[in-house]
Amino acid sequence: MNxxxxxxxxxxxxxxxxxxxxxxxxxxxxxxxxxxxxxCYFLADLHALVKNRDPNLLRESTLAIAAxxxxxxxxxxxxMFYRQSDIPDIPALSWMLSSVxxxxxxxRSHAYKAFVQENKINHSRDPDKxxxxxxxxxxxxxxxxxxxxxxxQVPVGKDQIQHVEMARDIAQRxxxxxxxxxxxxxxxxxxxxxxxxxxDGRKMSKTYNNSIPLFVDSDKLRKLIxxxxxxxxxxxxxxxxxxxxxxxxxxxxxxxxEATNFKEKLLEGLGWGDAKQILFEYLDFYLEKPRQEYxxxxxxxxxxxxxxxxxxLKAQNKSSEMMIKVRKAIGLQAIE
Ligand code: TRP
Numbered sequence: 001m002n003x004x005x006x007x008x009x010x011x012x013x014x015x016x017x018x019x020x021x022x023x024x025x026x027x028x029x030x031x032x033x034x035x036x037x038x039x040c041y042f043l044a045d046l047h048a049l050v051k052n053r054d055p056n057l058l059r060e061s062t063l064a065i066a067a068x069x070x071x072x073x074x075x076x077x078x079x080m081f082y083r084q085s086d087i088p089d090i091p092a093l094s095w096m097l098s099s100v101x102x103x104x105x106x107x108r109s110h111a112y113k114a115f116v117q118e119n120k121i122n123h124s125r126d127p128d129k130x131x132x133x134x135x136x137x138x139x140x141x142x143x144x145x146x147x148x149x150x151x152x153q154v155p156v157g158k159d160q161i162q163h164v165e166m167a168r169d170i171a172q173r174x175x176x177x178x179x180x181x182x183x184x185x186x187x188x189x190x191x192x193x194x195x196x197x198x199x200d201g202r203k204m205s206k207t208y209n210n211s212i213p214l215f216v217d218s219d220k221l222r223k224l225i226x227x228x229x230x231x232x233x234x235x236x237x238x239x240x241x242x243x244x245x246x247x248x249x250x251x252x253x254x255x256x257x258e259a260t261n262f263k264e265k266l267l268e269g270l271g272w273g274d275a276k277q278i279l280f281e282y283l284d285f286y287l288e289k290p291r292q293e294y295x296x297x298x299x300x301x302x303x304x305x306x307x308x309x310x311x312x313l314k315a316q317n318k319s320s321e322m323m324i325k326v327r328k329a330i331g332l333q334a335i336e
Pocket of ligand 1: 007008009010011044141142145146154155156
């Protein structure tokens with residue numbers, strides 16, 4: 001049986017938090033253990049350039065994200081784990097794809113439209129103020145990421161579904177013009193995958209500054225958990241577990257039995273302070289081992305670099321095969 005290729009990228013613009021783990025990293029790790037899946041996970045550092053012009057931050061984020069995946073158990077021998085910028089075929093393919101992509105398709109990108117809308121609200125004379133070409137053509141680079149490895153499925157968050165749809169459009173257009181070349185990818189979005197709530201009650205996100213990083217030390221973890229917003233119910237008063245961020249985070253990590261147990265305690269009137277303490281102890285224990293591994297890895301950037309280089313070799317082998325096919329199809333290379 002042919003293996004199914006599942007591919008996803010992680011933009012290197014921050015340090016992973018609990019929400020990233022539960023929503024993206026954990027499901028991807030479990031997929032990578034499936035025998036019938038060829039898992040490709042990469043650090044989208046070229047995409048990060050759209051938002052990040054600080055070289056140190058970019059380096060730091062790349063290292064932190066790579067170390068997180070490894071510390072959480074990604075086996076680089078059983079998956080393809082690489083850094084986008086190590087694969088020059090990706091930006092090369094992006095150019096070729098841009099020659100079959102209409103500008104109108106890019107005009108419809110939500111991310112671009114949001115910028116234009118913002119400029120309108122601010123009465124800017126230039127509707128494209130602050131829009132770089134990288135922002136505008138972001139979906140084409142993303143299409144190249146996906147198409148170059150013939151990905152069948154692309155697990156993404158809701159905000160990225162449109163980009164995968166665009167990759168489909170671009171692949172179809174290319175295949176129509178030049179003959180069957182690319183697999184038509186499919187976005188995989190699971191409504192059930194947990195989106196964690198942050199400290200302030202909004203979705204946990206780096207942008208809102210309300211997140212709990214995965215690998216902070218115990219002290220900091222306790223402090224952050226103590227900041228979770230609660231209502232004013234007193235100890236002894238029954239609390240609705242479904243309304244509680246503390247319970248939501250606990251449940252995202254615990255077994256169903258442990259969750260039921262915690263639920264009962266809340267219904268019986270457990271105080272918020274005690275509930276936070278329970279969550280803290282649970283998470284601190286859960287994260288202790290991977291945190292040690294993470295801290296070890298982050299100090300050993302040469303090791304991480306060597307893992308990424310090995311991943312790059314694997315990926316380059318694959319991408320160069322695809323590029324020969326593409327070059328022949330479009331007439332850049334003779335068909336021998
Ligand atoms: N744009 C995606 C994000 O911000 C990251 C990404 C880049 C990606 N290339 C990709 C995701 C290819 C899936 C497939 O989340």
